[in-house]
Amino acid sequence: MTQAIIFVLFILGGTALLSWPFGRYMSWAMDPARGQGTPNGFTSIFQGIGGSIARQEQDWKRYVVSLLGFNVVLFVVVFAILALQQYLPLNPDGKEALDPSLIFNTAVSFTTNTNLQHYSGEVAMSYLTQLAGLMWLQFVSAAVGIAALAALARGLAGRKLGNFFVDVQRATFLVLLPAAFVVAVLLLLTGVPMTFSGSVVATTLEGVQQTIARGPVAAFVAIKQLGTNGGGFFGPNSAHPLENPTFWSNVVQTVSIIIIPMACVWMFGHIIGRLKHAAVLFTVMLILMGARIVATVGFESVPTQAFTSLPITQDVGNLEGKELRFGASAGPLWAVVTTSTSNGSVNAMHDSLNPLAGMMPMIGMWLNEDFGGVGVGMVNMFLYIIVGVFIAGMMIGRTPEYLGWRVEAKEVKFAMMGLLSHGLFILVGTAIFAVTPWGADTLNNIGPHGFSEILYEFSSSAANNGSGFEGLGDATAPWNIATGLVMLLARFIPIILPLAIIGSLSAKRRATESSGTLSVEDGTFAGMLTATVVIVGALTFFPAATLGPIAEHVMFMK
Amino acid sequence: METLISSLRITVATMAICVGGYSAAVWAVGQAVTPDTAEASIITRADGTVIGSRQVAQAFTQPQYFWPRPSAVDYNGAGAGGSNKSPTSTDLTERATETVAAYGATPENPLPAELAAASGAGLDPHITERAARYQVARIAQARNILADQVEQVIDRNAFSPGGMFTPDRLVNVLEMNLALDNVQIQ
Structure with missing residues (x-):
């Protein structure tokens, strides 16, 4: 247990420290013109690549239209690559045509930064599809999220929002690309393969044939983790010994999952010019995530229930679905950080977590803001902040303000729409699939755990997370279409609404903050924000949790 | 436009x-x-035929070899996966009952839990040092050699994957079995 605590502190503390300089770097990369600073030379290059539209200042509507138009192009390009993969090069193992509803689901999934996978990479996808289709979207879809946050922060600072086409290139080329190259090299050094040769057929020592799939894994995994994408090169994701071969490759990947979501909070603080406020937000997020890590490590140290009646040792935690090389606490730690950040890669099978340990990833996806996906996590937190300051203002009888902006009915309506739509997608989707053969016929476990499989799948889609209780037989047309639609709506509604709020705020006159203003830099604000997150989350999702993981725990765990 | x-x-x-x-x-x-490792740590015999990958588990069922952890996909290197069963599932109890029988485990000599639990990808190349020592008697008897000789193979292969962070030492099943068979590799 001591090693578990040291390991968790080492990873979280180390990443939190690293996120500070990285956040500074990101604010330079994303917002070079801030204050009196000189614009960096890259801006004119990006304007050149983007063409004439990239030279305009955009208001929130133009910014959103550009963002949506860009995403349409991403979707169409990757849809085409997926649909034509059998005719395209770089296909040494002869991967064949894919089912149309799977193509739709996969193209949506990677465009929306979700990376929900209703296929197994080494079975279904050619190397070209993996790199030019999926890995490409892992770069640019992550960049879209960072761009949205940069625009939001500029708006809150009382400035023009900037230009989407420049922002998305800044995020791709200046933030994600160099970071991905560094991480990819670290992954090579810790044993991850990177080859364009096809699979190998081996004759084992016992004389059996074994086909071993491999491929250009290191490049893919680096951006999969950094961009909170999470889509695995292989079916079992980072539990696969060629996707995550050593203890140290696991350390590199765990840090890569949370570094940019953490750094995004600092970038936000730099752009709005309020680092103390950012530090308060960072602390709230760290506490919410840390509480779930402690709980998961604890719940998962209980031995596998199914083995208790057999002559099997009971001195280690639950090892079903886990790999030994990562150490005892690496699975629970990863399960929490990957769902806190909308990453969705796994290094252990979440379906085989103990019931309450399996609930913690779901809670992460339900809250979806600590630290959340790259860029969009902080954008989600902004919605909670709007609701939080509104409630606080009502309680003490002052006009609610955030950073000097008066928060009124319109902004709160938009924020609540964003937060409630999240619950709506998850609960309505789960309800429909739980009572119809669409869901009921696809389960891998019976009883409340089967319900949890459905609940998890919709939570993962709505949070743009992409992990799963993978026993679920989700490669069916109803699952592909339903989760595809949820991913689309749940991606763009929480990007459009916050920018609409910015549009509404910036039409008002900004007040100067005085001693009478509710501070956003102290413990009271932190407590208020934490309470808002927990209460909204609990009121929305607790009933569903009692039907799934809590019921399973009460019924079966002794 | x-x-x-x-x-x-x-x-x-x-x-x-x-x-x-x-x-x-x-x-x-x-x-x-x-x-x-960039090419996935492929091992070939002296005659050029491929044995497998150091990083990927392969099936071992004969008594003279170390056995890896159970695999929900029967060690399929081209379609990996876990059982995805809940730890409360009776399906797991049934599977583990067979594993217990294969090892001949008894309440006095219980099976290490990692040998009963299937890995995440079904390709975990490692077992713990204690899970390896648990198999020594069977291997020594099948090969008609001293238990000490098998223990020495474990001693030579045991390593700590994460230094101070991982108290349990691991061994690579395929590498130990290559050592037992004394296979010449390229």
């Missing part, structure tokens, strides 16, 4: 640099610095 053209221009630029340039650069570093 302008939005579309601009998006397409950025598509071309990001494809060229983030897919073409980046993949090629990472591949080149791998070939130069870690040529063995």
Whole structure:
């Protein structure tokens, strides 16, 4: 247990420290013109690549239209690559045509930064599809999220929002690309393969044939983790010994999952010019995530229930679905950080977590803001902040303000729409699939755990997370279409609404903050924000949790 | 229309640099610095035939070999996966009952839990040192050699995957079995 605590502190503390300089770097990369600073030379290059539209200042509507138009192009390009993969090069193992509803689901999934996978990479996808289709979207879809946050922060600072086409290139080329190259090299050094040769057929020592799939894994995994994408090169994701071969490759990947979501909070603080406020937000997020890590490590140290009646040792935690090389606490730690950040890669099978340990990833996806996906996590937190300051203002009888902006009915309506739509997608989707053969016929476990499989799948889609209780037989047309639609709506509604709020705020006159203003830099604000997150989350999702993981725990765990 | 053209221009630029340039650069570093693991640590016999990958578990069922952890996909290296069963599932109890029988485990000599639990990808190449020692008597008897000789193979192969962070030492099943058979590899 001591090693578990040291390991968790080492990873979280180390990443939190690293996120500070990285956040500074990101604010330079994303917002070079801030204050009196000189614009960096890259801006004119990006304007050149983007063409004439990239030279305009955009208001929130133009910014959103550009963002949506860009995403349409991403979707169409990757849809085409997926649909034509059998005719395209770089296909040494002869991967064949894919089912149309799977193509739709996969193209949506990677465009929306979700990376929900209703296929197994080494079975279904050619190397070209993996790199030019999926890995490409892992770069640019992550960049879209960072761009949205940069625009939001500029708006809150009382400035023009900037230009989407420049922002998305800044995020791709200046933030994600160099970071991905560094991480990819670290992954090579810790044993991850990177080859364009096809699979190998081996004759084992016992004389059996074994086909071993491999491929250009290191490049893919680096951006999969950094961009909170999470889509695995292989079916079992980072539990696969060629996707995550050593203890140290696991350390590199765990840090890569949370570094940019953490750094995004600092970038936000730099752009709005309020680092103390950012530090308060960072602390709230760290506490919410840390509480779930402690709980998961604890719940998962209980031995596998199914083995208790057999002559099997009971001195280690639950090892079903886990790999030994990562150490005892690496699975629970990863399960929490990957769902806190909308990453969705796994290094252990979440379906085989103990019931309450399996609930913690779901809670992460339900809250979806600590630290959340790259860029969009902080954008989600902004919605909670709007609701939080509104409630606080009502309680003490002052006009609610955030950073000097008066928060009124319109902004709160938009924020609540964003937060409630999240619950709506998850609960309505789960309800429909739980009572119809669409869901009921696809389960891998019976009883409340089967319900949890459905609940998890919709939570993962709505949070743009992409992990799963993978026993679920989700490669069916109803699952592909339903989760595809949820991913689309749940991606763009929480990007459009916050920018609409910015549009509404910036039409008002900004007040100067005085001693009478509710501070956003102290413990009271932190407590208020934490309470808002927990209460909204609990009121929305607790009933569903009692039907799934809590019921399973009460019924079966002794 | 302008939005579309601009998006397409950025598509071309990001494809060229983030897919073409980046993949090629990472591949080149791998070939130069870690040529063995970059190709997935393939092991070949002296005659050039492939035995397997150091990093990927393969099936062992004969008594003279160390056995790996259970695999929900029967060690399929081209379609990996876990059982995805709940730890409360009776299906797991049934599977573990067979495993217990195969090892001949008894309440006095219980099976280490890691030998009963299937790994995440079904390809975990490692078992713990204690799970290896648990199998020594069977292997020594099947090979008609001293238990000490099998223990020595474990001693030579045991390693700590994460130093101070991982108290349990691991062994690579395939590498130990190669040592037991004394196979010449390239």
